Amino acid sequence: MRVTIVTFRDIFQSEAQEIDRFSEEYRKMSAVVFLDKSDAVKAGVKEGANVLVESDNGRVVVVARISENAHPGLAFMPNSPWSNRLVPAKTDDTRIPSYKSISAEISATEDKVPTVEDLLREMVS
Amino acid sequence: MAVCTGCSLLCDDIEVSIDGRSITRTKNLCRKGFGRYRSLTSDRSVPRVDGRQTSIQEAISRAAEMLRNARRPMLFGWSCSTLEAQRKGIELARRARAIIDDTSSICQGEIVDMIIRRDIPSCTLDDVRNYGDTLIFWGCDPSSSHPRHMSRFSYYPRGEKLQRGHEEDRTAFLIDIRASPTAKILAGNFVQIPPGGDSDLIDAMLAVLDGKIPKVKDKKALISMMNTLKKADMGVIFPGLGLAYSLKGRMDRLKALVDRLNETTRYNVISMVGHYNMRGFNQLLFDETGFINRVSFADGVNHGPMYSVVEASKSCDLAMIVGSDPISSLPAGIAKALARVPMITLDPHRTLTTELSRVVIPTALSGIEAGGSALRMDGVRIEFDAIVKSEYPSDEEVLSRILEEI
């Protein structure tokens, strides 16, 4: 199921980030994707299940949340090191990364959601 | 009264009860600001050199030595430091012939640039409270990013000319992709657009202003909105990251709309800057070099995209990061490049960037443990004092000591 990922700021995630970026709370608030109800059905993804989000730039496993309101074709992720796995490293002339419009494939997965430490390990591998 | 450095509103009406070194109760802080106060005791960084815990002094000396030996250093961050620290930082960049850039380079730099150059008119948030009767929040969600924006300045408070507050005297529109928390409270005036639809909406808005039929689905709603916008005594547009990213490289579109609105009435723009003193850094660097960010001092003063954090992360041979977490906030591919560069990081907290840094220098939390001044999102200077004693030096102190040793 192909969607456009749009990142956003959530106050509870910002609060967790202020307090401790290595906390479980921060991971819980950050490593999520908000899916449209019908998109989630099409992708075979249930509320609270793990979902693989894969763009041309990278892939990341996060927890699926189903939005109350409809937004077919769009999926929202809090801006975080998890969403940044998907943001293209290649930029246009402005050298401003495209944080808010990322084409990605979503699918159900059994894989685990990475911790901050997992992300760091990958960063230096 | 204390000042909150949780975002660029720099709320200066914060009441804090202190018992010794700990904060027992606060009044008027929003959830996000309170989080910043709570971080006083959480996960503080420790001085490190090459993974080994050491003294702050040794970390500073090592940083100075690394800077002295670097050939293409980059100094990045700055939006969470005081004006005083930023001034030292720019001085250090000159001395080290370094590239200097801040977080505006990957967010709202293009809009702030137009405001600082006076290409588009701006005003203060106090002006908005007193006279701003027609507001457009565009690609932003103030409830989440600047929780007290609407209550302190823009929508709910009574102002000099607006005694009846939001119910009768003010109209606020929200233009966004996402039905955000702010969309809930501005439901009747929420214009939902598709990703990247901002430019098309501007075209449609300009068409209505020219008396033409706009090419949008709901023509009636747009025409009615434009009629309201035209009737403003003082209108204010608050662009956020949504608009900044959607119009990147095409910011003349925003200017075209603002200019057109200003033909009949007064419209100002205030950028929804995130970090508490990004505006301050942009202003300082502009005053010194004529550019708000992306400057190289390697050979006089040069400016351009090759000096952006996105490019310099790949080309520098040393990165000094001040009060920022680029390993967390850059696209992973660029963060990976930066992680290969030796990094010196000044931060009050442990971050993804401190974890990968050769040198970590812990610093005081400004606004709580260190005083100074900063520019609010609208450019107004706010001064603050430390409210608790700290064992950590301020960014300004650390940078001064590095300057002395270099």
Place this chain on the structure above:
Amino acid sequence: MVSAMEIYQLTPKLNCKKCGLPTCMAFAVALLAREKQIEDCTPLLEPKYEAKLKKLREVMAPVAGATETGLIIHDERCYGCGNCVVACPVNVANDPKGSAIGLGPKSDKVILIVEDGVVKCLNPKECRRFGPNRILCNLCTATCPSKAIEFV
């Protein structure tokens, strides 16, 4: 939030008048308005209604935290934005130099203040919803971005 009908289903439905009201439905309404307490229904305390009593206490638990005006604050949802503090007409009238102009309250006669990042209710008797001549003012709930304030 729990409704009067839901509460009624958990009463003994005897219409015994022991609580001082004519019907169990009237008791349910009074319970929701906090004019009566669960214990005012003495039959409900009998062992045979144990399950109903337990369930009733459960559904009434969130309402128990409400002020005299029925205001409930969900701390965990609150952004601490202060929209309600500044929009509340009583805050505005009683605190012209503070909340009326967007600042933290400077008067002790305000109803709503923000403490430790979350809104708190003081002086509920000043609220327009208090007492027999109440007005169903909803500015604090209408201006909330996260449904953190509710009236029951």
